[in-house]
Amino acid sequence: MLKNLILLSVFALLSTSCVSSKLYKELEGKYSNLKSDYDELSSSNDQEILQKKELxxxxxxxxxxxxxxxxxxxxxxxxxxxxxxxxxxxxxxxxxxxxxxxxxxxxxxxxxxxxxxxxxxxxxxxxxxxxxxxxxxxxxxxxxxxxxxxxxxxxAKDQAMTALKNAISNALTAFEGKGLTIEQRDGKVYVSMENKLLFKSGSWAVGTEGKKAIQQLGKVLGENPDIAVLIEGHTDNVPYSSGGQVANNWDLSTKRATSIIAILSQNENIKLENLTAAGRSEFAPIATNETKEGKSKNRRIEVVLTPKLDEISKLLNTN
The missing domain is CATH 1.10.287 (Helix Hairpins)
Structure with missing residues (x-):
């Protein structure tokens, strides 16, 4: 959730002013580093579960x-x-x-x-x-x-993630029925927000209602500083054709993810090193793109919250 808030903040900043090449490259570098950390944590979690089964x-x-x-x-x-x-x-x-x-x-x-x-x-x-x-x-x-x-x-990690999911659900109660879903699976919490709550068509600027949702999410993330936050931007399969500062769906999904980070980063209690922005374009749909309703569901921001696994890694590395 911390990542979502930060991504929203970044998207807000990017949407209200022209993004310089230097700032964009800095964001891309930060995304690469944070994505690497996320992949390492995911791999460590899978290895820990595998080692448990082997034991x-x-x-x-x-x-x-x-x-x-x-x-x-x-x-x-x-x-x-x-x-x-x-x-x-x-x-x-x-x-x-x-x-x-x-x-x-x-x-x-x-x-x-x-x-x-x-x-x-x-x-x-x-x-x-x-x-x-x-x-x-x-x-x-x-x-x-x-x-x-x-x-x-x-x-203990599962219980902590359940408590986090409940806290997020309570914080975002006002946005229920507006394209918001929260679920817990595989030891992680997934917060999905459809673009109709956050952005106008073709835009990566977060609207007023969406900004409130991201800020509420950021409050919960600020109270859980040891959670890794991955913010993923998703689109439908309709090619982006408006031109301007956006090249394609990949670019649009990334800009929307970093806009969320921009909003989250305004919360001083959130550790920026825990945030990662990712653009997934149209290649991770959750519904069919053959219907209007399915496309609407696929146009979304997904916040993936993962617990830190340092204690488990230390235990597994003990002979």
Whole structure:
């Protein structure tokens, strides 16, 4: 939302005076930098969700391995008990046969030594498996804790974005039914304003009613300084043909986005480095361009609000 307010401010400034080449290039450079930051944040968010899924898969595999090792340990315990019983029987037989020939005694003694060696080997194997189980269990606990921390962070971000969406909805109540929609999906908040609320046909100057909406949005963004704001300008598929300072739909959609930023930038509580302006022209429609109503919906400004993901990135980069 911060980005939308700033874009509206920039559009207002651009619309009321001729835009110099130097100012336009500065805006283009700022857009490029902010777009890069936005792409990086989006990529980081996708990687974090992917790493969470990988951690959950690893935890599942560790759980299966843990159960297999437990089964092996139980089998070793059974074998150990059977060997112990066999050893006890042979020891009893040895005692009973002590009065027999020295050959029989030697044979029993040899069997006893072999059984003792087997018992010792089984005990060592059991000790090794127990140690392995302990390591696996510690690893599982560590990964489970990291998953829990990730889930808590993601949940906190989602709750914060829900609160932000509600705050924006409350702030823009007066503009309901005037081409305004607000929704939350994929961990982000999307505020869409049709051009009929903001601009006249072919213009990038924000009207009085639209300026009020952007300023209300800016108040909420000023209270949420850690939100990245992407302002996107969209058009229908009718080629721009009025000439003048606008070359085509790409140019018009970009100028409208920067006009929104111009309005937002007037709010001192909004961090300008969090704002990004983008022109999408006609290539991201939300409705058909075959009808008048569909074209009207496609001519819009879309404000995309994304939470900062620094804490999640730090957690994912921890070994």
């Amino acid at each position: 959950e898969q690893q935890l599942s595999m560790l759980q299966a391995s843990f159960e297999d090792v437990q089964s092996e340990r139980d089998l070793l315990l059974q074998e150990l008990a059977a060997l112990q019983k066999k050893y006890d029987n042979l020891d009893a037989a040895y005692t009973a046969l002590e009065q027999n020939s020295s050959k029989s005694i030697e044979e029993n003694a040899q069997k006893n030594r072999e059984l003792l060696a087997q018992l010792e080997a089984k005990e060592q194997a059991l000790a090794a498996e127990n140690e392995r189980l302990m390591r696996l269990e510690a690893d599982m606990q560590e990964r489970a804790q990291r998953i829990a921390e990730l889930e808590a962070l993601i949940s």
